[in-house]
Amino acid sequence: GAVVSQHPSWVICKSGTSVKIECRSLDFQATTMFWYRQFPKQSLMLMATSNEGSKATYEQGVEKDKFLINHASLTLSTLTVTSAHPEDSSFYICSASEERDYGYTFGSGTRLTVV
């Protein structure tokens, strides 16, 4: 079945630095990938839709300059948290779908802790 690999699985960084999270579709091409954020014991909130070869579409309230998304190829999307602050600490998850109207495959998530 479809596999989405997300890396790193956890990262600790200092306040003010930037962190890049990678999301790869291993055995299928994904023109669209999605980035979510999840706080403890809460649901997933969609942050943005990553579109291969074009600009990402951000959800209302998500700072595009803070969360930079690049989808340079059909198998790779990256999320860069710029100038991270402690309030950016969260669980970030990406997903992609092999076909429309099929279930989505999720990466294993990245636990970001900003100290």
Added chain:
Amino acid sequence: SQQGEEDPQALSIQEGENATMNCSYKTSINNLQWYRQNSGRGLVHLILIRSNEREKHSGRLRVTLDTSKKSSSLLITASRAADTASYFCASTGGGNKLTFGTGTQLKVEL
């Protein structure tokens, strides 16, 4: 914004019992999906039911969909301790964005 509300927020049962989780959504959907998330991990797709379907089975899972009431239910039969996880309903509307319900935390005790 969240598409759905799930009920109950938390459910604790004994191994062997059935677990039922309900999901209500707000707007029209193309399909409704259920996902499972173990603590601190990614999500696993369990089952998808299309808007023109009313019931679907997969192993110990049974999903129903009532589009007139904008609601869905997930039944896990003969639960096991390994079923302990959070369960989310999610749906796509006219586009391909998947939005999630609030989730149900299921605990299955031995």
